[in-house]
Amino acid sequence: MNPSRREFFLTAAGAAGVATAADLSAQETAKPQAAVDSLRQKTGTKIVSIETFHQGTNVGFVRLRTDDGSEGVGQMSPFEADVTATLLHRKLAPLVLGADPGDFEAISDSCIEKNYKFPWSFICRGLAGIDTALWDLLGKKHQKSVCELLGGKPRPIGVYGSSMRRDIKPADEAQRLVKLRDDQGFQAFKVRVGKVTGHDEDQWPGRTDELIPTIRKAVGDQVRLQADANSCYTPKKAIEVGKVMEQHGYFFLEEPCPYWELEWTAQVAEALKMHVAGGEQDNDLAQWRRMIRMKAVDIVQPDIMYVGGLTRALRVARMAAEAKLPCTPHSANLSLVTVCTLHMMAAIPNAGYFVEFSIEDAGWTKDLFAPALVVKDGKVSVPAGPGWGVTVNPAWLEKATRQVSEKK
Numbered sequence: 001m002n003p004s005r006r007e008f009f010l011t012a013a014g015a016a017g018v019a020t021a022a023d024l025s026a027q028e029t030a031k032p033q034a035a036v037d038s039l040r041q042k043t044g045t046k047i048v049s050i051e052t053f054h055q056g057t058n059v060g061f062v063r064l065r066t067d068d069g070s071e072g073v074g075q076m077s078p079f080e081a082d083v084t085a086t087l088l089h090r091k092l093a094p095l096v097l098g099a100d101p102g103d104f105e106a107i108s109d110s111c112i113e114k115n116y117k118f119p120w121s122f123i124c125r126g127l128a129g130i131d132t133a134l135w136d137l138l139g140k141k142h143q144k145s146v147c148e149l150l151g152g153k154p155r156p157i158g159v160y161g162s163s164m165r166r167d168i169k170p171a172d173e174a175q176r177l178v179k180l181r182d183d184q185g186f187q188a189f190k191v192r193v194g195k196v197t198g199h200d201e202d203q204w205p206g207r208t209d210e211l212i213p214t215i216r217k218a219v220g221d222q223v224r225l226q227a228d229a230n231s232c233y234t235p236k237k238a239i240e241v242g243k244v245m246e247q248h249g250y251f252f253l254e255e256p257c258p259y260w261e262l263e264w265t266a267q268v269a270e271a272l273k274m275h276v277a278g279g280e281q282d283n284d285l286a287q288w289r290r291m292i293r294m295k296a297v298d299i300v301q302p303d304i305m306y307v308g309g310l311t312r313a314l315r316v317a318r319m320a321a322e323a324k325l326p327c328t329p330h331s332a333n334l335s336l337v338t339v340c341t342l343h344m345m346a347a348i349p350n351a352g353y354f355v356e357f358s359i360e361d362a363g364w365t366k367d368l369f370a371p372a373l374v375v376k377d378g379k380v381s382v383p384a385g386p387g388w389g390v391t392v393n394p395a396w397l398e399k400a401t402r403q404v405s406e407k408k
């Protein structure tokens with residue numbers, strides 16, 4: 001970030017009346033890497049069973065058990081959960097059964113390296129289930145929340161209301177955001193611009209040009225606004241849209257260009273004063289290193305599930321911290337990904353300002369776990385633990401397809 005952009009960063013934070021740079025530095029007491037280092041020790045137990053549960057495609061859970069009867073529950077990446085579960089039992093379970101849960105980093109690495117002909121997407125989706133179950137198990141073993149394992153403290157954290165909709169007229173979007181601001185105290189929102197992988201097209205002609213000022217006018221200057229282009233634009237068009245967003249005091253533009261075009265994204269980041277955010281789809285840590293090194297983004301957004309679990313998301317956050325960049329993970333639905341993200345954001349020293357919190361009623365995330373996440377005064381409390389601090393609904397598990405791999 002060049003000096004003018006840093007200035008914008010601080011000014012925008014102050015103008016929004018929310019977290020400031022001082023708040024950010026106050027979190028630097030947390031030392032997640034030191035905490036991870038101290039956790040990385042043998043427990044003297046072995047993983048003896050791995051169960052998966054899914055109800056078709058939307059979401060699936062993983063339960064691990066060790067030979068001393070300890071257990072932990074995690075979640076695979078949402079979407080195509082049935083395929084992910086099949087792959088988990090075939091390609092990952094044989095590598096994990098018999099391992100010591102204290103070797104979580106080695107387990108994570110071996111699941112990637114031993115599957116080097118099938119890297120990333122589905123391997124990481126399955127690994128996320130195993131890794132997040134391992135962290136739950138370690139938390140329960142130590143009688144601490146995951147956030148505390150990482151040196152943080154469960155507390156209410158600011159969330160931004162994240163719209164997933166492009167089929168909504170700007171005036172209707174503005175109306176529902178104003179209601180959320182007034183009813184639940186949201187101080188930040190993200191809306192959708194352009195069209196998903198849209199080759200510069202808008203969802204319908206003129207929607208984005210109308211949306212940007214309409215939302216700002218409706219919610220007022222004190223609310224932080226952000227927009228996601230979901231890989232829509234060429235650099236030229238992204239810069240054009242970004243400059244309009246800047247005129248209306250938006251804080252960041254997310255995934256402006258096809259996410260695999262790092263050089264394009266870097267061009268946009270260089271041209272705009274406003275921040276560019278991205279990385280949710282990226283699960284290759286070497287690609288993350290390149291992205292951060294070339295300053296393609298100003299705010300890094302790993303998705304704990306897509307990237308392969310908390311262990312790998314923490315590595316991305318650490319790379320970002322070393323480059324002095326904030327990390328605000330992608331958590332675009334109300335499954336366990338948001339719970340895990342709250343724990344992580346309460347612990348990492350370079351946490352960005354708000355946790356992403358979907359404002360959509362996705363249906364499939366309803367009653368997945370308890371206690372439910374509740375927004376109050378624009379904040380959501382990190383579940384207090386132990387582990388992730390939530391219990392997956394037993395009735396949901398009862399109805400799910402169960403598959404098990406066991407240590408012979």
Ligand SMILES: [Mg+2]
Nearest residue numbers: 228254255280
């Ligand atoms: Mg996004």
